[in-house]
Structure formats: C-alpha cells, structure tokens
Amino acid sequence: MVIKCASLYIILAIILVLVSADVVSQTFTPEMVNLISDQMQRSNLYADDDFTRFFVVGDFGDLDNLSGVDNMTNIMSELASEKPFHFVTTVGDNFYPKGIETMDDLQNANKVMSYFQKPDIKDIKIYPTLGNHDCYSDYTNEVKFSEFKSQWRMESDYYELKEPLKDDPSKYVVILMSNSCLLMCWSINEADQKAHKTCNKMNTEVGSQRVKEHYFWLEHKLQTYSTDPNAVWVGVAMHHPVLKEVPLKNDLLPLLQKYKVDFALVGHTHIYEYSNFGYDESLRYPNEAKGPVLDDCGADIEIYNTANIEHYFKKGEMFHQILVGTSGTELDKICPYHDQDGEVYFQSIDGHGLVTIEANSQDLRISYYKDKDIPFFSIEITV
Numbered sequence: 001m002v003i004k005c006a007s008l009y010i011i012l013a014i015i016l017v018l019v020s021a022d023v024v025s026q027t028f029t030p031e032m033v034n035l036i037s038d039q040m041q042r043s044n045l046y047a048d049d050d051f052t053r054f055f056v057v058g059d060f061g062d063l064d065n066l067s068g069v070d071n072m073t074n075i076m077s078e079l080a081s082e083k084p085f086h087f088v089t090t091v092g093d094n095f096y097p098k099g100i101e102t103m104d105d106l107q108n109a110n111k112v113m114s115y116f117q118k119p120d121i122k123d124i125k126i127y128p129t130l131g132n133h134d135c136y137s138d139y140t141n142e143v144k145f146s147e148f149k150s151q152w153r154m155e156s157d158y159y160e161l162k163e164p165l166k167d168d169p170s171k172y173v174v175i176l177m178s179n180s181c182l183l184m185c186w187s188i189n190e191a192d193q194k195a196h197k198t199c200n201k202m203n204t205e206v207g208s209q210r211v212k213e214h215y216f217w218l219e220h221k222l223q224t225y226s227t228d229p230n231a232v233w234v235g236v237a238m239h240h241p242v243l244k245e246v247p248l249k250n251d252l253l254p255l256l257q258k259y260k261v262d263f264a265l266v267g268h269t270h271i272y273e274y275s276n277f278g279y280d281e282s283l284r285y286p287n288e289a290k291g292p293v294l295d296d297c298g299a300d301i302e303i304y305n306t307a308n309i310e311h312y313f314k315k316g317e318m319f320h321q322i323l324v325g326t327s328g329t330e331l332d333k334i335c336p337y338h339d340q341d342g343e344v345y346f347q348s349i350d351g352h353g354l355v356t357i358e359a360n361s362q363d364l365r366i367s368y369y370k371d372k373d374i375p376f377f378s379i380e381i382t383v
C-alpha cells in the first residue's frame, strides 16, 4: 500500500514537472491536471479499502416508464462516488417487454443503457443474466449486444464470473451467471399446462438438451468450487427466485444445498426480499409457489418478520436468497403476504433501488438500498 501511495505521488510529481516545464502544455490542460490529481486523491482515499464490491440490479429496463431506472442509477452513481465498485450484475428482465427483438434496432436497449452512463458508473462493466422478458425473443441478441456496447459484458446465455478478492487476490468470489429460462424447464409434471406454457413462451423446450447441458454445467462448476479452498464465496445469479418457483425448488435447490452454495441473487417478483434456507431443510410447499396467507396486511409497503434490520450469519449455516426485482419497472404488491419456502425476513416495495455486495476473504456484506444514504436492510456472513 505504501508503494502504491508513493507511486501515485511520483506520477503526480512527474505530471507537474512536465506541465511546469511546458513540455506537454499542449496535451495537459490545467483542468486535466486537476482531474488527474482529483482521481489520485480519491484512489488514496480508497487505498485502505479491501473489498471487492459490486451492484445487483433486477427488472429495470422498462421503456414504458424509465423514471424507475433513472432513480435507481442515481443511487448507483452516488454510491460509486463514495466507494469503488468493480462491476454490476443483473438478475434479468434487462429490457422490457421482449428483450432485444432484433439487432437492426438497438434504440430501446441503448436508451436503457444511457442511464448507466452517469458519472462514476459509466466505466463499470455490466454482467447480465436473462429474465423471462429477455427470453420472449431471440435471447442470443443480448449476448451479441456486447459487441455494440463495451459496458455490456455477456459472453454467453450462461457463464461464470470469477472475481479476485481485493484483500487476497489468490482468493475469489464466484458467481455462476445462470439462465433461468432454461433452469425452470428441466422436468415438469405433464399435467402442469401452465408451466409448459411458461417454457414455450421463453423459447425453451422442457427437458431439452440445452436445459440438461445447463444443469450439467452448473453441477460441474458447483462440484469444482465446493472443494476449492480459494473459492471463498460461491453464488448463483439468475432471474427466477429459487425459493418461490416450483421447478427451481424441486430441481435446482437440492444442488445448491448439496454444494452449500452461499447465496442466490434473483429478481422476477418486483419487490425487495431477503430469505434463507437450511442446507438440510425440506420444502414445505413442494407443489406450490406460495403457502397460506400469513398477514392481514396492515402494512402494504414493508413487511418485517424480524425486529432487526441487520443480521449476522456464519458461512456454511444456510443458503441466502437476495431478491431485488425493484430496479426500474413497476412494483408488485406485497399484500396479501403469502408464506413461501425458506424463512422470509422482510419484503418491501418502498421505491426503486438496488443491492450492493462487498466481499473479502473474511466477510460478505449484502446491503439493500432504496436511496443513497444508508441501507434499509443488510446481512453479513463471516467465514
């Protein structure tokens, strides 16, 4: 760190010498020197910061009303002006109503992306996953979009994101960026016409080779990382909530339990929610998305089933589901409140926002933001 600070000052000194010697006065204006020195001061401020940090956003690119994504990216920009953020992950429904329908018309996608061009976030890469709306047209278009927007980094419809941890770069956080348009369609009861329709609409054939390949890939990755001591944090990011969707509860959740996956980042329901599930726990509602109505809904903006807004866990205790379907589109209702699988700590529809995740080799901090000030709910998991 000392070396880093010293080298920054040396660079600054060189620039100042060059400027005063008039050698590069053509290329370095005083404004630019100020800017560079600004950025240096900022990186000095950050020198002590040892977290790998990223945003999670879901259900945002709603062309009918972009005021939500505008508000959300304002929060993002404010937070990024205070601390370094390394990337953004999306949990799908990137572009409503039907993803990118044709590569001949990128106007809508470009319009949504323009909100991510605000100061302090314009250089942060976005790693997307696909939601049902993205799958309503040819979803490989969102992969192709990476060739047109350098900020958009989608190498395939599912892929691995492996980020070194800042306090110990030999270790990393791994996020398996999954395509739940496929994962929802492994095996479905023949009688369940609705589920078949859902898969058809998402351009996925139930039980098809592509679906199987995705599951095999996922299990192979989970197996690999569950025995890799350097993979400190292992999670999945995908659109549909694992603890809510019947196909995912039955087909995917057992894998996440078996390999003791730390977290799932999800969207789809347009609410904020935190819930968790034990690695040995059994499903209460294997055949239905929701259980009984538990609340008379005196509060229809926020429902808390806990007295605290900060919770602490040890790694390996349970699986954590972070739901953030509130980054732009119209919000759902949380009332009536239905019990669901896993333990739900809270649900909220109080405005558009995002989740931040801060990871180092000891800690994983997950914070929910509906404005830039302080998180309204957070959990911390320690090794």
Ligand SMILES: *[C@@H]1O[C@H](CO)[C@@H](O)[C@H](O)[C@H]1NC(C)=O
Binding pocket: 064, 065, 067, 068
């Ligand atoms: C967008 O949604 C907000 C909040 O619901 C509303 O106040 C605003 O009028 C909407 N704008 C448009 C153009 O519909």
Ligand SMILES: *[C@@H]1O[C@H](CO)[C@@H](O)[C@H](O)[C@H]1NC(C)=O
Binding pocket: 065, 067, 068, 071, 351, 352
């Ligand atoms: C965005 O924020 C403004 C100002 O707080 C608010 O009036 C507007 O309704 C918000 N937009 C949405 C879609 O909630």
